[in-house]
Amino acid sequence: GESVGLHLPTLSVQEGDNSIINCAYSNSASDYFIWYKQESGKGPQFIIDIRSNMDKRQGQRVTVLLNKTVKHLSLQIAATQPGDSAVYFCAEGRGKLIFGAGTRLAVHP
Amino acid sequence: SQTIHQWPATLVQPVGSPLSLECTVEGTSNPNLYWYRQAAGRGLQLLFYSVGIGQISSEVPQNLSASRPQDRQFILSSKKLLLSDSGFYLCAWSQASGDYEQYFGPGTRLTVT
Numbered sequence: 001g002e003s004v005g006l007h008l009p010t011l012s013v014q015e016g017d018n019s020i021i022n023c024a025y026s027n028s029a030s031d032y033f034i035w036y037k038q039e040s041g042k043g044p045q046f047i048i049d050i051r052s053n054m055d056k057r058q059g060q061r062v063t064v065l066l067n068k069t070v071k072h073l074s075l076q077i078a079a080t081q082p083g084d085s086a087v088y089f090c091a092e093g094r095g096k097l098i099f100g101a102g103t104r105l106a107v108h109p
Numbered sequence: 110s111q112t113i114h115q116w117p118a119t120l121v122q123p124v125g126s127p128l129s130l131e132c133t134v135e136g137t138s139n140p141n142l143y144w145y146r147q148a149a150g151r152g153l154q155l156l157f158y159s160v161g162i163g164q165i166s167s168e169v170p171q172n173l174s175a176s177r178p179q180d181r182q183f184i185l186s187s188k189k190l191l192l193s194d195s196g197f198y199l200c201a202w203s204q205a206s207g208d209y210e211q212y213f214g215p216g217t218r219l220t221v222t
Contacts, residue, residue: 043199043215097209099153100152
């Protein structure tokens with residue numbers, strides 16, 4: 001069925017390296033995609049979003065890439081810091097937000 | 110600026126007891142409101158959403174109910190809790206204009222014993 005999923009459940013990176021978190025979606029009708037960061041015991045926080053008429057969007061240290069051909073979404077974090085350690089969720093919007101299962105990012109010194 | 114509050118932050122309840130979780134939003138009017146449940150290490154499951162006072166849509170059949178007695182107040186309830194109701198409950202709001210971006214509250218950790 002239609003779903004939003006993630007390629008890697010856990011990602012470990014060294015502090016200072018770049019991180020790439022991937023997400024696949026199955027519904028080409030989705031017109032909005034969003035990334036959230038959730039720290040342990042807290043609610044998800046908005047990171048960055050992108051509409052389907054865009055391929056790339058940049059924020060502060062983060063970039064979201066959208067490849068509609070293969071229905072793939074990625075979140076790139078530059079110069080990963082210990083404070084980036086969290087679970088990252090992608091979500092697709094088609095009337096409502098549908099969330100993926102999440103990827104845990106662990107940053108090691 | 111807008112803020113969203115949830116309480117209590119944590120709750121331990123016995124099986125069969127009632128439940129009432131409250132969510133309030135400040136700094137906006139006529140928001141869309143949402144209740145999600147998150148099992149440990151899992152994603153977010155949408156339980157209910159509301160586009161206005163007294164308007165509740167249920168996404169999944171379950172032991173819970175929701176109410177919206179005021180524009181910026183959203184309540185999640187149960188008459189008799191089950192063990193399977195344990196989880197992390199999140200309230201969120203979004204603009205009513207169709208903007209997808211949702212803003213989440215701090216969550217309530219519910220443990221049913």
